[in-house]
Amino acid sequence: MAAPEKEMLRQTQLELKGDELLVVEDLQKYFPVTRGIIFQKEVASVKAVDGVSFAVREGETLGVVGESGCGKSTMARCIMKLLEPTAGSIKFRGQDITKLSRAEMRPFRREMMMIFQDPYASLNPRKRVGFIVAEALQVHKLGTEAEIKRRVQELLEVVGLNPEHYNRFPHEFSGGQRQRIGVARALAVNPKLIVCDEPVSALDVSVQAQILNLLKDLQRDFGLTYIFIAHDLNVVRHISDRVMVMYLGQVSETADRNDLYKEPKHPYTGALLSAVPVPDPTVGRHRKRIVLEGDVPSPINPPSGCRFHPRCPRFVEGHCDVEEPALIHRGGAVGHTAKCHYPLERWPMTEEEMARPGVASTAAETA
Amino acid sequence: MALLEVTDLKTYFRTDDGVVRAVDGVSFSVDKGQTLGIVGESGSGKSVTCLTIMGLNPKRTAMSSGTAMWKGEDLLTATPKRLREIRGSEIAMIFQDPMTSLNPVHKIGAQLAEAMRLHEDVSKKTARARALELLKAVGIPRAERRLDDYPHQFSGGMRQRVMIAMSLINNPDLLIADEPTTALDVTTQAQILTLIEKLQEEFGSAVIMITHDLGVVAEIADDVVVMYAAEVAEKGGVEQIFKKPHHPYTWGLMGSLPRLDADVERLVQIQGQPPSMLRPPTGCRFHPRCPYVMPICKEVDPALAPVSDDPGHLQSCHLDEETKNREAAKLLAGMMAEAS
Ligand SMILES: Nc1ncnc2c1ncn2[C@@H]1O[C@H](COP(=O)(O)OP(=O)(O)OP(=O)(O)O)[C@@H](O)[C@H]1O
Ligand SMILES: Nc1ncnc2c1ncn2[C@@H]1O[C@H](COP(=O)(O)OP(=O)(O)OP(=O)(O)O)[C@@H](O)[C@H]1O
Ligand code: SF4
Ligand SMILES: [Mg+2]
Ligand SMILES: [Mg+2]
Numbered sequence: 001m002a003a004p005e006k007e008m009l010r011q012t013q014l015e016l017k018g019d020e021l022l023v024v025e026d027l028q029k030y031f032p033v034t035r036g037i038i039f040q041k042e043v044a045s046v047k048a049v050d051g052v053s054f055a056v057r058e059g060e061t062l063g064v065v066g067e068s069g070c071g072k073s074t075m076a077r078c079i080m081k082l083l084e085p086t087a088g089s090i091k092f093r094g095q096d097i098t099k100l101s102r103a104e105m106r107p108f109r110r111e112m113m114m115i116f117q118d119p120y121a122s123l124n125p126r127k128r129v130g131f132i133v134a135e136a137l138q139v140h141k142l143g144t145e146a147e148i149k150r151r152v153q154e155l156l157e158v159v160g161l162n163p164e165h166y167n168r169f170p171h172e173f174s175g176g177q178r179q180r181i182g183v184a185r186a187l188a189v190n191p192k193l194i195v196c197d198e199p200v201s202a203l204d205v206s207v208q209a210q211i212l213n214l215l216k217d218l219q220r221d222f223g224l225t226y227i228f229i230a231h232d233l234n235v236v237r238h239i240s241d242r243v244m245v246m247y248l249g250q251v252s253e254t255a256d257r258n259d260l261y262k263e264p265k266h267p268y269t270g271a272l273l274s275a276v277p278v279p280d281p282t283v284g285r286h287r288k289r290i291v292l293e294g295d296v297p298s299p300i301n302p303p304s305g306c307r308f309h310p311r312c313p314r315f316v317e318g319h320c321d322v323e324e325p326a327l328i329h330r331g332g333a334v335g336h337t338a339k340c341h342y343p344l345e346r347w348p349m350t351e352e353e354m355a356r357p358g359v360a361s362t363a364a365e366t367a
Numbered sequence: 368m369a370l371l372e373v374t375d376l377k378t379y380f381r382t383d384d385g386v387v388r389a390v391d392g393v394s395f396s397v398d399k400g401q402t403l404g405i406v407g408e409s410g411s412g413k414s415v416t417c418l419t420i421m422g423l424n425p426k427r428t429a430m431s432s433g434t435a436m437w438k439g440e441d442l443l444t445a446t447p448k449r450l451r452e453i454r455g456s457e458i459a460m461i462f463q464d465p466m467t468s469l470n471p472v473h474k475i476g477a478q479l480a481e482a483m484r485l486h487e488d489v490s491k492k493t494a495r496a497r498a499l500e501l502l503k504a505v506g507i508p509r510a511e512r513r514l515d516d517y518p519h520q521f522s523g524g525m526r527q528r529v530m531i532a533m534s535l536i537n538n539p540d541l542l543i544a545d546e547p548t549t550a551l552d553v554t555t556q557a558q559i560l561t562l563i564e565k566l567q568e569e570f571g572s573a574v575i576m577i578t579h580d581l582g583v584v585a586e587i588a589d590d591v592v593v594m595y596a597a598e599v600a601e602k603g604g605v606e607q608i609f610k611k612p613h614h615p616y617t618w619g620l621m622g623s624l625p626r627l628d629a630d631v632e633r634l635v636q637i638q639g640q641p642p643s644m645l646r647p648p649t650g651c652r653f654h655p656r657c658p659y660v661m662p663i664c665k666e667v668d669p670a671l672a673p674v675s676d677d678p679g680h681l682q683s684c685h686l687d688e689e690t691k692n693r694e695a696a697k698l699l700a701g702m703m704a705e706a707s
Binding site for chain 1: 525621
């Protein structure tokens with residue numbers, strides 16, 4: 001038992017190698033909750049992101065998954081400096097950008113782009129698509145009028161849109177076409193880092209494959225770095241080198257993608273993996289999901305101890321609800337960390353096995 | 368009689384560059400208590416099909432024809448007043464883009480209550496209580512505190528769930544759900560699908576579910592329509608489409624799936640580009656991208672025809688059945704091998 005505890009101290013710190021493109025440390029974003037009509041009084045705060053640390057190396061893809069509302073988009077907006085973080089730091093290529101003003105951020109704007117989750121809300125409804133995609137190129141004066149037009153047409157084509165789409169307005173597109181306009185816009189200025197917030201959720205699997213292949217090709221040829229937020233666990237597995245699982249504003253598990261999918265350690269990750277729909281009508285309908293009981297907790301008053309405890313199938317009273325687990329090294333693999341007192345001993349597991357923490361490992365030890 | 372029977376539905380849009388054929392002769396029907404899944408390429412006309420049924424296309428640029436018989440009444444010729452009555456009470460729709468249908472300057476609770484009071488003569492208090500009940504059912508934490516929040520204070524998936532709550536508020540006979548769970552994690556998605564199932568059990572409601580998630584279709588649909596370039600490429604029972612797909616586009620779609628259990632560097636994608644809807648390809652609209660293309664495919668538009676020995680299964684492809692059976696079997700064997 002001594003060994004893992006020693007490791008614990010080391011693993012809670014970020015282990016930096018020096019080639020990280022982006023380092024996020026202890027990021028927090030709280031939104032004030034106000035009441036009152038004339039005098040808005042702050043009565044509480046939504047702890048949307050509550051102490052998130054991670055690093056992304058150049059040329060790497062970090063997948064981010066987690067429950068709806070757990071703070072993924074808020075984190076992404078903080079990294080892009082579209083929201084002012086409440087606390088913590090963001091370093092891009094070694095330079096602290098947390099406190100930079102708008103003007104000081106300008107040189108970084110070209111290097112960091114974002115694909116927004118809500119494509120419609122992020123496209124100017126009064127501008128034609130050719131203009132929207134060309135905008136960043138024009139702002140940074142990257143080419144003549146003719147060159148820019150050619151580049152935009154090429155971008156529309158690589159994301160699977162037609163030349164005929166150049167003159168249309170955003171409302172004249174389908175949901176998935178709008179999403180691809182967002183992708184084309186983000187790629188236009190050859191950024192170094194792209195924060196992709198659900199970039200393929202509105203696409204059929206073939207067009208999705210086209211976009212994912214494109215992102216991978218660009219990464220191979222130009223060393224692009226991605227933070228890839230998505231709910232589709234198959235897609236995340238395909239695109240990511242490492243995956244970070246979030247729960248209620250915090251990181252609950254991180255691992256290399258193979259380790260995460262083969263050997264999840266956190267019960268929340270286990271529940272997620274068990275709920276992935278299977279594209280087979282006979283298998284899918286009889287699959288056993290691990291159902292999460294209880295109400296979804298609120299980021300205004302997060303539960304005591306482990307934030308997952310009210311819904312966790314492994315919950316041990318008097319421990320999980322009292323002491324907050326640390327995000328520490330778990331499992332055999334390097335860089336696999338989980339924030340849980342009773343990590344899963346193996347995978348897959350049934351719901352009954354899940355409910356008996358420690359039993360499987362004791363059995364294995366005596367055998 | 369089917370609850371909703373759509374026949375030869377067409378919707379064209381005028382744009383600055385010409386006429387876009389968004390929906391070009393689509394037919395299907397849905398019975399009480401049934402779930403119809405619509406899948407197909409991005410831009411193939413799935414959303415416009417449903418918006419046309421609901422009478423929600425932009426009046427200025429859209430032209431529609433065909434019929435959509437709802438309990439014996441044609442929705443395409445119904446008056447705007449009648450459509451307003453039907454919408455939200457008998458037929459409800461969950462829109463693909465939640466922000467386009469939530470009003471950014473009104474509080475969530477007020478919007479939900481309004482949706483109910485529009486169709487039912489209930490007190491504000493009752494409507495608010497029902498709104499709260501539904502927000503809880505779709506898993507919004509501390510729902511009572513969030514009734515007075517604005518849409519921008521919700522996460523993407525929460526807005527989507529507010530939309531879902533709004534669509535269920537009057538227990539509709541038909542629920543049209545356009546990509547209702549794209550912004551949701553899989554556990555929340557499972558919760559929403561269960562909620563929709565409950566609506567069906569309790570009220571015998573029918574559901575049209577548009578989704579790109581073939582896993583969701585496999586789990587909940589009774590029938591499936593596969594769309595490509597504004598037309599129906601194939602339709603049938605869920606087992607027929609998944610176990611014996613008969614159209615090269617469907618094969619391409621299934622072959623592109625990334626899977627939890629398989630490791631590949633590049634995903635398979637259907638070759639070529641999605642077609643122009645200003646000037647759709649001649650003959651079979653899939654022919655420029657089809658690996659099996661024959662001379663006839665470029666000339667003659669294949670009709671939607673029954674598959675022999677498989678009642679209820681329709682497809683529109685010129686390939687002979689032997690080839691189709693062989694290729695379908697090959698594809699499924701490949702998917703099985705990957706999975707093991
Ligand atoms: N108002 C409009 N004016 C012109 N063209 C339109 C309009 N609305 C949709 N379209 C076009 O009609 C076609 C069908 O659009 P629709 O929204 O039905 O696609 P979809 O199948 O729902 O796609 P997705 O899966 O991406 O949501 C698309 O090619 C789209 O560009
Ligand atoms: N402007 C805001 N004011 C108040 N609360 C907010 C605001 N923006 C986000 N929140 C809250 O912060 C939390 C995190 O939201 P966020 O959008 O980051 O979630 P998410 O993980 O991206 O979810 P999804 O998967 O549904 O998109 C949610 O509880 C949300 O209601
Ligand atoms: S710490 Fe306890 S409650 Fe939290 S995930 Fe682990 S077992 Fe579950
Ligand atoms: Mg989000
Ligand atoms: Mg659509």
